[in-house]
Amino acid sequence: MSKITIRDAIPSDLEAIIALDRTPNEDKTGYWQGIFQHYVVTGRPDRVFLVAQEGKSLLGFIIGEVRAWEFGSPPCGWVFALRVSHTTREGGIGTRMFTEICERLKKAGVDTVRTMVDIDNKLTLSFFRGMGLRTGRYVELEKRID
């Protein structure tokens, strides 16, 4: 594997990110355009969108930000998106991106990072546990309202 760099996302990464996140029967173009506007174009240090690049290919991305006083929580780093291409998993890319985003969030003034993952997404849950995350102080509750 040649050299992989972790860098900030730029507007021209949009198509590659959409391709990395593509799932059958779902068009998320509008969602990603909004995410790029909010996390890339504005260029704020408390909003972090990183990509992993090898040559001309994007192999993964991670997105997070500082959120304050949601649910009464003091400012805290939230990682809400993580993806590594199927072909390059278990090669340390996720670890490098997560380590880098933690550094960025720390510089932005927080000392805790938080995330939320679907209970059936064993791979991603295992990854975050491997990175040292544990069940936190806030418990997610939900109810069907149909």
Place this chain on the structure above:
Amino acid sequence: MKLNKASLFALISVLELARDPERQLSTSDIADKYGISSHHLAKVMRNLVHQGVVQAMRGVGGGYRFAGNVNRTTLLDIIQLFETLESELDLPHWNKAAEPVVSELHSVTSEIDTVTRAILDTVTLATVLKNTRATGEGAAEESPPGRAAKTAAG
């Protein structure tokens, strides 16, 4: 949650073997190191071999070797070879009036079981080994020099 003895012995053994997948250890090696019953451990090891988690090596210097993938094997994978993780309500006799309460309690314990399984199913052996190494190193750093040297020598 209370894990049974077989699950705990299995976790201890598998983690010890997974620490160095090339190394072979006998039941006595593991039992002596952790101060557990080798008789009980032997039964556990037979089940682990049968399930393909560890491999029995025959001949001189034979023993057991970890046969899985530390990044993909979770605590739940090992535990569920020895027990089911379901909460039980110890209410052998009740009349119809208790049914709504019992039903609701079953619903709550089911929620607890779901979370318990989700946690155990996402903690890999690699994560446990990484954390135990970090804890071990931390303990060694905090120990007085003489004690640490004694531990290292042992």
